[in-house]
Amino acid sequence: MPETILLNQSQIKELSDMKEILDSVETAFRVHAERSVEMPAKEYLFYKKFRGDLRIMPCFIRKMDESGVKCVNVHPDNPRKYNLPTVMAMIELVDPKTGFPISIMDGTWITNMRTGAAAGVATKYLARDNSEILGLVGAGVQAETGFEAINEVMDIKEVRVSCRTCETREHFAQKITEEYGIEAKAVDTIKEAVVGSDVLLTTTPSREPVVKSKWVSPGTHINAMGADAPGKEELDSHVLYKSKIVIDCWEQASHSGEINIPVAEGIVRRSDIHGSLGEVIIGKIPSRTSDEEITIFDSTGLAVQDIVTAWNIYEKALEKNIGQKMNFLE
Structure with a gap:
C-alpha cells in the first residue's frame, strides 16, 4: 500500500x-x-x-x-x-x-517563494539589461521574496522601499543593506520609490491605483503582483495605455489581476495584451523591443x-x- x-x-x-x-x-x-x-x-x-x-x-x-x-x-x-x-x-x-x-x-x-520567483522570471525576460535601480511599493513577505528573486537575475545597485508604515520600510531597507550589501533606503512616498526606478515591484492589497502614470519613466519594467482578486488594482490605468502588458494567464488576469478593473470597464481588451510570460519564454512572442518601452507583468499566480x-x-x-x-x- x-x-x-x-x-x-x-x-x-x-x-x-x-x-x-x-x-x-x-x-x-x-x-x-x-x-x-x-x-x-x-x-x-x-x-x-x-x-x-x-x-x-x-x-x-x-x-x-x-x-x-x-x-x-x-x-x-x-x-x-x-x-x-x-x-x-x-x-x-x-x-x-x-x-x-x-x-x-x-x-x-x-506560495511566497514562487510568487517572488515569478517576478524574478519576468524581470529576467522583460527588464532592460542595464537595469540597476529597484523600487518596491509594499514591504511585506511578497516584497521580500520578490526582491530575493529579482536579485538573482538583476545587478541591483540601489533599492528604494516604500510602504505605509515607517518602521516597516526602515527595517526592510536596513535588512537589504546588511544582508546583501546593496544600498537600500526607505522613502516616505510611493512617488519616491517609482520615479527613476528601472524595475518596480508592487505588492500591495490596494483597491485603488497607487502608482501614477506620470511617475513611470520610459524603459521601466513593472512587476504588478498585488492585484490577485476581483476589485484590486495598483496601477493608474494610464500606465497600461502606454505599456506592453504581459500576463500569466488571460482567464485569471481578466478576472482578478491588475487588468481586472480596466477589462470590466472596457478600457482594456484582450487585443491590447501582448501575450503571456510563457509565450515570451518559449519565443512565441518578442520581449521588449527597445530600451524606451515600458513593460508590465500582471501576475495572478498559477497553480x-x-x-x-x-x-x-x-x-x-x-x-x-x-x-x-x-x-x-x-
Missing part, C-alpha cells in the same frame, strides 16, 4: 532555495505556454464578514505527469488580530495514474507554479527520506 508523505514548512525550507524555485517557475510558465497543462482558473470563496477569501487551485501537467491542488487563503487582518500570516496554504500532490495523495505539504512558504515547485520538493524528500509517512486508508 503506498504511503502519503507529510512535509512541514521547516522541512520544505531544507529541500529548496530561490535559485531552484526560479527554475521551477520558469519551467511552469514554459509548459503552460506549450499547452501541456490542464488548469482551470482558480475558484474563490469570499468571507466578507471576516475580510478574507479562500482559493482552490488544481493543476495537471500532462507533459510531466504531475498533478495536485493548492488551497490558499488571503486574510489581511491576520497579522494584527490573530498573529497569523496573511497568506497560508496547503498543497496536495496527486498521482495522476491512481488519484492517490502522494504528498500533503505546507504551501505557505512555497502550475505551485505544482512544479512542490513536485520537485517531494522528489527531493523521497531521495533524502525526509517527511512523515502516513497511510490515510488504514
Whole structure:
C-alpha cells in the first residue's frame, strides 16, 4: 500500500532555495505556454464578514505527469488580530495514474517563494539589461521574496522601499543593506520609490491605483503582483495605455489581476495584451523591443507554479527520506 508523505514548512525550507524555485517557475510558465497543462482558473470563496477569501487551485501537467491542488487563503487582518500570516496554504500532490495523495505539504512558504520567483522570471525576460535601480511599493513577505528573486537575475545597485508604515520600510531597507550589501533606503512616498526606478515591484492589497502614470519613466519594467482578486488594482490605468502588458494567464488576469478593473470597464481588451510570460519564454512572442518601452507583468499566480515547485520538493524528500509517512486508508 503506498504511503502519503507529510512535509512541514521547516522541512520544505531544507529541500529548496530561490535559485531552484526560479527554475521551477520558469519551467511552469514554459509548459503552460506549450499547452501541456490542464488548469482551470482558480475558484474563490469570499468571507466578507471576516475580510478574507479562500482559493482552490488544481493543476495537471500532462507533459510531466504531475498533478495536485493548492488551497490558499488571503486574510489581511491576520497579522494584527490573530498573529497569523496573511497568506497560508496547503498543497496536495496527486498521482495522476491512481488519484492517490502522494504528498500533503505546507504551501505557505512555497506560495511566497514562487510568487517572488515569478517576478524574478519576468524581470529576467522583460527588464532592460542595464537595469540597476529597484523600487518596491509594499514591504511585506511578497516584497521580500520578490526582491530575493529579482536579485538573482538583476545587478541591483540601489533599492528604494516604500510602504505605509515607517518602521516597516526602515527595517526592510536596513535588512537589504546588511544582508546583501546593496544600498537600500526607505522613502516616505510611493512617488519616491517609482520615479527613476528601472524595475518596480508592487505588492500591495490596494483597491485603488497607487502608482501614477506620470511617475513611470520610459524603459521601466513593472512587476504588478498585488492585484490577485476581483476589485484590486495598483496601477493608474494610464500606465497600461502606454505599456506592453504581459500576463500569466488571460482567464485569471481578466478576472482578478491588475487588468481586472480596466477589462470590466472596457478600457482594456484582450487585443491590447501582448501575450503571456510563457509565450515570451518559449519565443512565441518578442520581449521588449527597445530600451524606451515600458513593460508590465500582471501576475495572478498559477497553480502550475505551485505544482512544479512542490513536485520537485517531494522528489527531493523521497531521495533524502525526509517527511512523515502516513497511510490515510488504514
